[in-house]
Amino acid sequence: MSSGSVGVRLRALHRQLLAAYGPQGWWPVPRDGGSPRRGFDPAGYHSGDYRTPRTPADRFEVIMGAVLTQNTAWTNASAALKALLAARVRRPADALALPLRRVARLVRSSGSFNQKAKKLRSVAKYFSLPGSLSGSLPPSREALLALWGIGPETADSILLYAFQVPVFVVDAYTRRILVRIGLIQGRETYDEIQSLFHASLSPDSAMFNEFHALIVEHAKAHCRSRPVCDGCPVTRCLYRDRPETAGQHPRTPPLP
DNA sequence: CGCCAGGTGGGAT
DNA sequence: ATCCCACATGGC
Numbered sequence: 001m002s003s004g005s006v007g008v009r010l011r012a013l014h015r016q017l018l019a020a021y022g023p024q025g026w027w028p029v030p031r032d033g034g035s036p037r038r039g040f041d042p043a044g045y046h047s048g049d050y051r052t053p054r055t056p057a058d059r060f061e062v063i064m065g066a067v068l069t070q071n072t073a074w075t076n077a078s079a080a081l082k083a084l085l086a087a088r089v090r091r092p093a094d095a096l097a098l099p100l101r102r103v104a105r106l107v108r109s110s111g112s113f114n115q116k117a118k119k120l121r122s123v124a125k126y127f128s129l130p131g132s133l134s135g136s137l138p139p140s141r142e143a144l145l146a147l148w149g150i151g152p153e154t155a156d157s158i159l160l161y162a163f164q165v166p167v168f169v170v171d172a173y174t175r176r177i178l179v180r181i182g183l184i185q186g187r188e189t190y191d192e193i194q195s196l197f198h199a200s201l202s203p204d205s206a207m208f209n210e211f212h213a214l215i216v217e218h219a220k221a222h223c224r225s226r227p228v229c230d231g232c233p234v235t236r237c238l239y240r241d242r243p244e245t246a247g248q249h250p251r252t253p254p255l256p
Numbered sequence: 257c258g259c260c261a262g263g264t265g266g267g268a269t
Numbered sequence: 270a271t272c273c274c275a276c277a278t279g280g281c
Contacts, residue, residue, distance in 0.1 A: 026262095066262090073261040076279055111278040115264080151264050171262050216262050225260070 001183070007200030009183055013234060014207070017214035020233035021221070024213035025050040027062050027161040028074065053162055056133035057090045062162040063127065064089075066154050067119045068110040080110035092128035095120055119149025138163035152190045160212070166203035169212045170194050173219035180223060181237050 029050055053059045064084060069077035083106045089095050095103060104117035126147055127133050144155035152170070159165035170193045178184045184193060201207070222232040229239050 069261085070263040071261065071276085072263085072278080073280075076261080079279090109278060111261085112263095112276040113278080115276055119264085149264065153263060157262080169262080173262070212262080219262085 003196075003200050006183065006196050009181065009236070010197060010200060012236070013177075013181065014211050014214065016233045016235065017218050018210065021214055021217045023210060024217060026209055026213040027053075027065065028078070029058075029061065052164065054135065059133045059135065059162040060091055060124075060127060061085070063123055063158050064095075064120060066157040066161065067116060067123060067149065068107060070116070070119075070154060071112070072110050077110045080107040080113075080116075083107065083109070092124040092126075092133075095124035096128060115149070122148040123150065135163060138165050141167070152194075156194075160205060160208055164205040166205040166208055168194055168197035168201075168208045170197075171212070171216070173215050173223070174212070176225075177215055177219060177223050177234075180227070180239060181234065 027050070051058070053062050061081070065077060065081050068080045084095075084103075087098075087106055089098070089103075089106070098106075100117050100121065103120055104113045107113050107116050107120070110116055126139070126143070131137070132139065138159060141155055141159060144150050144158060145152065150158075156167045156169045159167050160169055170190050175184070175186065175188075175193060178193065178196075179186045183196065197208070197211075218234070222228050222234075227239055229237075232240065234240070
């Protein structure tokens, strides 16, 4: 498949998801109640409980959330983030001042809490360097990947959602959906999948932000582990076009 | 009860 | 390189 047609397919996917679900307004910031905001106003990136992070505390909040939501439902991660903020953990120095056990207790609801406390400490140490959260110079991807607890998805989430660097965030949902619409086989690496987006779409951080969020929403609403194809807004899906190909993906049960 | 959730690191092959 | 597994809570 040529990169040109990949771009056509990806743009069509983005358009269909946006039409179906509307702007998502990530990164969700749990100011009041902790649930991601719906009905987000596309002209209002600075209103509501989402705003583009511009301060060190805002950026660090996104960074903590990116760690806490690793392999974890956002509701659980959000509760842990709320607990950290309630304990006045808003900047790297705040986290570094607490004993690891205390951080672990605060983030208990996010699961894997001992590991996540350790991960939070490693990112806090890195971002405690003066100016590292100013936004004037985003961290390098390599530097983030060198941190304990930061893999490619979390590194890219930090770059995109905390620093507005135009990188596409690949996750398990992206892989699942791209398999089902026939763009990939499923065994491609993270970087290979990311390259599909980077090579065929313009590097627009606001668009990458929305696209990734829409993919998550679509994976929850329709493209679940057990797919719910009724009402699916995506055309040219293997399930829609050729149901007999269902089951290619190891985690995809055959359709009824 | 089992499965899943906006992964990652470490160890074995 | 590529599997395999531990990590661990909370919702359905």
